[in-house]
Amino acid sequence: MKKAVAMLLAICMAVGLAGCGGGSEPGAGGGEGTTIEHPSSIVICASNSGNIWYSCAVKISELLMKEFPDMSVTVIEGGGDANIDVVNLGTDAQLGFTSSTSLVPAFAGENENVKDCSNVKALMSVQMSYAQTAVLASSDIHTFADLAGKRVAAGTYGQVAMYTMNALLEGHGMSEADLAGGAYQIVSPSEYPDQFSDGHLDACHINGNLPMATLVQIDSTDPIRLLQPTDEALEHILEKYPSFYTVDVPANQYAGQPDPMKLLAYDGMLIANGDLPGEFLARVVELIAESGEEMFNRGSWEQCGTFVTQDNTAPEVYDLLKSKGSVE
Known part of the structure; x- marks a missing residue:
């Protein structure tokens, strides 16, 4: 009897924890029955509102909210070098746009306009x-x-x-x-x-x-x-x-x-704060690469990995890009 009660309590606790998590979306990102851990809200820092990066960020926000209905996504203005520092900190924005001309030298420690990029992950090229x-x-x-x-x-x-x-x-x-x-x-x-x-x-x-x-x-x-x-x-x-x-x-x-x-x-590139779940970041890349959006003119599997390496991205993102032939 005691064993049966203990088992019942364990089942109830498991159900309760699953219901309170709020950070996963059953069925999202890979088919029926799969679960991807994701934040409840995301901010994307882009560029001035009239720039193509801002338009790309808005489209990405739409893709994300469709894929993860319980997640809110906000797009804010920003700039190439500054966005790297903002995303690195992760307080005001967790995803962002920057240029390959800013990011590549930043990772090499050669961009004097970037204070810190140690917690930044390169996700993909998006726009030329x-x-x-x-x-x-x-x-x-x-x-x-x-x-x-x-x-x-x-x-x-x-x-x-x-x-x-x-x-x-x-x-x-x-x-x-x-x-x-x-x-x-x-x-x-x-x-x-x-x-x-x-x-x-x-x-x-x-x-x-x-x-x-x-x-x-x-x-x-x-x-x-x-x-x-x-x-x-x-x-x-x-x-x-x-x-x-x-x-x-x-x-x-x-x-x-x-x-x-x-x-x-x-390339205009999408970057992410390194504290975000790797599986979620890989799904973000997949959504963009397979969206067919014309404005993502560097976002195809053939081109999106141009400036992404095993050292500057999340393991899950690198594995995805490698499986698609986007990186060597």
């Missing part, structure tokens, strides 16, 4: 960003060398755009000191159209999708064209900064760009 240096088509600026003494904006300090522009100038044997006033014009990309129309800028640099809405706005009133980096400059950048790659761009992305080009590009 094209490095675009634009001038008015009517301008006498035809090469990067022509930027000497010109008023050039590359966003604000700490943004990936300035890091990218620094690399492009370096590849052409130049630096910020060669520009008008010996420095960039510190202008938010959202202000580029007004700055051009008011005659305050000669050139601007911006990273993102192609065509880029900010540049399209300028292009609609004054046709623009993009500057083509030289082959020598691209070779120098790719050798020194392995977080970049090049991509062929068709003609006519903007009214003043009649020829195809080869541009510098990098």
Whole structure:
């Protein structure tokens, strides 16, 4: 009799604990009867609300809340380098977007703008960003060398755009000191159209999708064209900064760009706080890679593992990517 009572109590306790957990979703992430431990809420830090990273983060939030109905997901604004520190801490955001140009050197201890990334896990590449240096088509600026003494904006300090522009100038044997006033014009990309129309800028640099809405706005009133980096400059950048790659761009992305080009590009990557369950992180990757969303143009199994290694991600994520042929 005592043994029967003890067994009954044990069963009741087990049922009670299962009901109080709140951190698992039966049937989610892998089929009927499976359970994935997950947080009750997630915050994703992205970019400014008009940027493609923000749009990607919103779509990811929708995928997550559909997969885990008991989990709330919030998207907040952020920035490439800063997001690494925020996600590392895990208080204000647990998932986030950053660039391969920020993350790869951060993991190597070579990104001076990142304080700590010891608790950050790389999950996957999600979206390609094209490095675009634009001038008015009517301008006498035809090469990067022509930027000497010109008023050039590359966003604000700490943004990936300035890091990218620094690399492009370096590849052409130049630096910020060669520009008008010996420095960039510190202008938010959202202000580029007004700055051009008011005659305050000669050139601007911006990273993102192609065509880029900010540049399209300028292009609609004054046709623009993009500057083509030289082959020598691209070779120098790719050798020194392995977080970049090049991509062929068709003609006519903007009214003043009649020829195809080869541009510098990098990946927008999803990162996670290392305290999140590995199985949950693997499911996040799987949801994105298999979503078929066009905006996740680097999120396919073939491309999403480009900058992910066994050392910089969760074991469950690495095993998943390896099983899909995304990593070696």
